[in-house]
Amino acid sequence: MKFARRCKPGDKIPSSGKKVAIIGAGPAGLGAAGELICYGHEVHVYDMLPEPGGLLIFGIPEFRIPKEGVRKGVKELIELGVVFHLNTKVGEDVEFEKILNDFDAVLIATGTWKSRRLNIPGEDLEGVYHALEFIVDYHLHKYGYSEHAIKLKDRVLVIGGGLTAVDACYLARDAGAEEVYLIYRRTREFAPAGVREFNKLEENGFKIYELTQPIEFIGDDEGKLKYVKAIRMKLGEKDSSGRPRPVPIENSDFTIEVSAVLVAAGEIATPPFANEKYGIETTKWNTIKTDKEYKTTRKGVFAAGDVVSGPSLIGPALASGKKAALSVHKYLETGEWKWIE
């Protein structure tokens, strides 16, 4: 995967004398780093994980995105002079304020790393995992960064209709589950992952329950998950997403025995700051508000990728990182700061 397009290692690039910090080494952050280094800026990328790549390495399974290409692209960035600060969570290991003070411009590309909860009884029982955490844990172990990984067995239920849910099914089997069921509250025609991915799951021996929603997780005497209570749904009027609203069918609930569940009910944007927002406005979805040129509401701070758009795809995240980099470069050259709706 090519992150730097304008230059190659060995090119003589005059230094601009400016320093840029990029927070987040996913496709948005890496795409931006590839542009900014070629403009002659000093580029520092901070990431909480032990290897750059974000979801390209730790989220999306190998069969979809071969890691070799991502690693080759990162190696090229390092050869070009991009400095990576890994295992460094901004807001915890290094203060966001320090980054603001130490750099001429900052680009936030921290993605959506918080799992949405279902808010049903039993969600904190042992054996109830949020799918993204399970997936990241799986890859940290697979690539030798952690000794422990979540082990699954017997029947595992995955809840959701997006790519995270689909990939969690494949990885659950890899992690030891003998039977994997996917339950989704609408039908596959309305699933974010698309009909093809659902069909492929079935072709690969996964069972799918459409129009089904969990309503309770039930534990045994030791507080370990034992059953999932679910209810059948029907499709109603269109909701704000433009898809038919799933409506529970009265008295249709049933219980199924499971050893674990993986909840993939969506992800929420995670800017690298919590309460104090440093003058950077966020939306009601916790995404960072930007103008057309990826400028936030604070001078010198830009944002790109899923932390701006909400959960999206690799292509748009990479493209937005590159476009944001152009905007950062323009700002560093001219000092101009004008919000463009």
Ligand SMILES: Cc1cc2nc3c(=O)[nH]c(=O)nc-3n(C[C@H](O)[C@H](O)[C@H](O)COP(=O)(O)OP(=O)(O)OC[C@H]3O[C@@H](n4cnc5c(N)ncnc54)[C@H](O)[C@@H]3O)c2cc1C
């Ligand atoms: C399981 C799964 C499967 C997917 N499959 C596909 C697919 O097949 N095709 C596709 O196009 N898209 C897929 N996507 C979506 C795609 O991966 C994302 O849209 C894309 O990676 C977003 O890029 P990003 O750079 O904005 O964020 P991310 O890739 O999430 O990168 C953000 C980076 O920021 C870092 N970070 C977060 N907070 C901090 C902090 N405070 N300090 C330091 N670092 C921080 C994270 O460690 C991470 O490396 C999938 C997503 C998931 C979860």
